[in-house]
Amino acid sequence: MTVSELIDKNIFTLLNDGGNHDTALKGCYCCDLLSIAMGHAPEGCIWVTVMNNVNTLAVASLAECGCVVLACDVVADDAFLAKAKEQNITVFKTDLPVFDAALKAHECL
């Protein structure tokens, strides 16, 4: 599944379209500790987290995550959205808990 296809599935609310439509999504990854995510998030993953600060996006960019899903209805503030736009990172949000969000995404892969 590509990022574009995940957008089209409409299972999550799209907060920022990073333009990486053809990026292949290879799996889901759940983590809220950024140093753990930095070392372990696989390239091209759907990263599901509740950590809604700009450092999440720095890690997502450096680890080359396919997209970020903010779970549990956490709020993305203006700084977060501006950074996502600047870094061309596709970001979704959902009111689902982390596990349920990852499961839902996984079922689409």
Added chain:
Amino acid sequence: MSFSNDSLHFQYVVSKDDFTHAGSASSDVKNKLKKMNVDAAAVRKVSIAMYEGEINMIIHAYGGTIDVDIYEDRIVMCLKDTGPGIANIEEAMQEGFSTAPADVINLGFGAGMGLPNMRSNSDEFNIESEVGVGTTVTMTIYFNPA
């Protein structure tokens, strides 16, 4: 940027508590390596090691500089801060050991994986520290031949 006989040299300034720009130096180096067609595995190791170092300087140090030298076969990153220094390096290198304050933990840091991640992603790793003076970490990562 400057040129020596056999490397490209870059220097980045890292400021204490500047979480807004955390990762910008690492991101810049990553982009440079990708443009130079360095293999993806090495780029990922550099990204992880340098980002962790950058974050450590922002959280724990009074600020400092990162000097990066890119050679044909390797990258050398020298992170030098101006204190406060690490009293017990052996303890600081243990996975899970952290002295990060609560506000930093709330940002998602402070898992005690910074220095261990830096060491495990480096092919050569050296740390020297003196309390009241500062800490210098030097990391070398070799590129895989194409």
